[in-house]
Amino acid sequence: MNPLRTLLGGLWRIFLGMGLTLxxxxxxxxxxxxxxxxxxxxxxxxxxxxxKWNEEKQRLNCVGCTLCAQACPTDVISMNKVGKGTTxxxxxxxxxxxxxxxxxxxxxxxxFDAIYMGDQYEFAVTEKEGSVLRIVDLxxxxxxxxxxxxxxxxxxxxxAAEKGKPGESPxxxxxxxxxxx
Amino acid sequence: MIAQALENPWIRQLVNAAMLLAVIxxxxxxxxYLERKVAGYIQSRLGPVHVGPRGWLQSVADAVxxxxxxxxxxxxxxxFMFVLAPFFVFVPVLAVFLVLPFSSGWVAYDFSxxxxxxxxxxxVAIMGIVMAGWGTNxxxxxxxxxxxxxxxxxxxxxxxxxxxxxxxxxxSMSLVEIAEAQRGFRWFIFQPPxxxxxxxxxxxxLAETNRTPFDLPEAESELVSGFHTEYSGIRFAMFxxxxxxxxxxxxxxxxxxxxxxxxxxxxxxxxxxLVLKSYVLVFVLxxxxxxxxxxxxxxxxxxxxxxxxxxxxxxxxxxxxxxxYAGGVAR
Numbered sequence: 001m002n003p004l005r006t007l008l009g010g011l012w013r014i015f016l017g018m019g020l021t022l023x024x025x026x027x028x029x030x031x032x033x034x035x036x037x038x039x040x041x042x043x044x045x046x047x048x049x050x051x052k053w054n055e056e057k058q059r060l061n062c063v064g065c066t067l068c069a070q071a072c073p074t075d076v077i078s079m080n081k082v083g084k085g086t087t088x089x090x091x092x093x094x095x096x097x098x099x100x101x102x103x104x105x106x107x108x109x110x111x112f113d114a115i116y117m118g119d120q121y122e123f124a125v126t127e128k129e130g131s132v133l134r135i136v137d138l139x140x141x142x143x144x145x146x147x148x149x150x151x152x153x154x155x156x157x158x159x160a161a162e163k164g165k166p167g168e169s170p171x172x173x174x175x176x177x178x179x180x181x
Numbered sequence: 182m183i184a185q186a187l188e189n190p191w192i193r194q195l196v197n198a199a200m201l202l203a204v205i206x207x208x209x210x211x212x213x214y215l216e217r218k219v220a221g222y223i224q225s226r227l228g229p230v231h232v233g234p235r236g237w238l239q240s241v242a243d244a245v246x247x248x249x250x251x252x253x254x255x256x257x258x259x260x261f262m263f264v265l266a267p268f269f270v271f272v273p274v275l276a277v278f279l280v281l282p283f284s285s286g287w288v289a290y291d292f293s294x295x296x297x298x299x300x301x302x303x304x305v306a307i308m309g310i311v312m313a314g315w316g317t318n319x320x321x322x323x324x325x326x327x328x329x330x331x332x333x334x335x336x337x338x339x340x341x342x343x344x345x346x347x348x349x350x351x352x353s354m355s356l357v358e359i360a361e362a363q364r365g366f367r368w369f370i371f372q373p374p375x376x377x378x379x380x381x382x383x384x385x386x387l388a389e390t391n392r393t394p395f396d397l398p399e400a401e402s403e404l405v406s407g408f409h410t411e412y413s414g415i416r417f418a419m420f421x422x423x424x425x426x427x428x429x430x431x432x433x434x435x436x437x438x439x440x441x442x443x444x445x446x447x448x449x450x451x452x453x454x455l456v457l458k459s460y461v462l463v464f465v466l467x468x469x470x471x472x473x474x475x476x477x478x479x480x481x482x483x484x485x486x487x488x489x490x491x492x493x494x495x496x497x498x499x500x501x502x503x504x505x506y507a508g509g510v511a512r
Contacts, residue, residue, distance in 0.1 A: 014472075017472050018468060018469065021223045021471060024223055024224070025468075026222075027225065029221075029225055029227050030226070031225075031226050033227070033230065
């Protein structure tokens with residue numbers, strides 16, 4: 001009796017297991033077909049950096065204070081400041097993501113709401129230079145806004161020079177956008 | 182003109198052989214796709230989805246990839262054995278399809294000892310597997326080959342006993358006559374002794390076709406892929422093809438022996454019924470594969486000799502007794 005019971009008990013457990021797999025067979029699948037479907041990203045996700053675009057002022061929020069560059073432990077950020085005071089801004093902003101560890105310290109350091117980390121997470125590039133991002137890659141809204149940012153800055157400086165206010169004879173002139181790109 | 186050419190017996194045989202080969206190879210492609218889909222679905226995945234609609238061209242892409250791959254022969258390998266082994270595995274599988282009756286009259290060669298021939302021809306493949314394991318000169322392959330020798334020879338016995346019980350009932354060894362004896366839903370599976378025999382047969386065939394839970398010759402997690410680890414390209418494809426063709430044949434043979442062959446509801450051709458039933462059985466085999474874990478070597482051999490062989494012997498006695506005393510003969 002005992003070996004027979006062992007055999008039948010084993011068979012019964014196999015049937016139980018197969019019932020489980022059959023149930024799974026007909027259950028909806030959990031696969032997310034990644035390139036076509038994406039999971040929602042947490043709002044606090046530390047993805048690709050972007051420089052915030054101020055639609056009202058038609059410029060990037062960044063004034064080139066370099067606080068982010070100073071906060072950065074791995075020396076990722078460098079920038080070119082133009083103008084000063086209320087007309088200050090950047091016409092170039094370079095981040096070498098090959099060194100970046102996405103620690104968020106630059107975002108925390110920024111007093112002007114200028115730099116943020118977005119939800120983009122596809123950084124793969126085919127050459128080392130590809131991970132060095134310029135202002136055209138970083139500006140929110142893309143190269144178009146990077147160009148408009150420089151235009152606004154140049155206009156502000158011109159106005160300041162006319163009024164003879166602190167923006168007079170700036171040491172650094174904003175370069176045309178083509179050069180910055 | 183084509184009709185004239187077909188009158189020539191040689192051309193006719195050639196066409197038959199080509200058709201059989203095409204059916205087997207296409208069937209194998211379908212099986213590979215099915216296996217992946219079943220594996221995926223059972224694991225809550227989708228399986229292949231990219232190549233072709235719902236991924237059903239995936240196996241074609243795979244076949245093309247395998248044919249295009251470099252054919253590597255390892256330097257320390259025994260060249261003669263290495264090159265010959267895939268054929269020893271592949272040809273017997275094709276050879277057994279020779280006697281498989283798809284429908285009445287749809288059989289390449291019907292002769293009175295077909296059941297015996299299936300067993301005998303199928304056994305040759307064991308030699309191919311051992312040759313592959315030895316010829317590769319790789320310790321994992323050798324282990325896989327030796328394991329498979331022990332396993333396949335052990336499980337051959339209960340399978341033969343199960344087929345023997347069927348032969349008692351059909352009073353014939355011809356597969357056509359065995360299937361004919363089950364016409365009109367008098368399938369052998371409904372006979373109590375043969376129900377047990379069907380179980381023994383399916384478990385034995387699981388082992389014969391190297392499928393989980395008896396996939397020790399391949400045992401991906403311990404022997405890489407066992408006897409065919411070092412094979413690549415078209416030679417690997419032959420092992421792969423043989424394995425799936427074997428799986429299909431084991432199911433088709435089970436249909437012929439136990440599930441009435443081409444017997445089914447009117448409305449579909451007999452051959453379609455046979456193929457349909459075979460695919461259901463293939464699905465069951467895959468279902469088992471993706472449910473159960475692999476057994477140990479000692480469990481494997483112990484199960485064959487201590488459980489399946491005694492049950493097989495009892496079934497043979499039972500079948501013989503019911504044929505003689507209870508008039509269990511189907512006709």
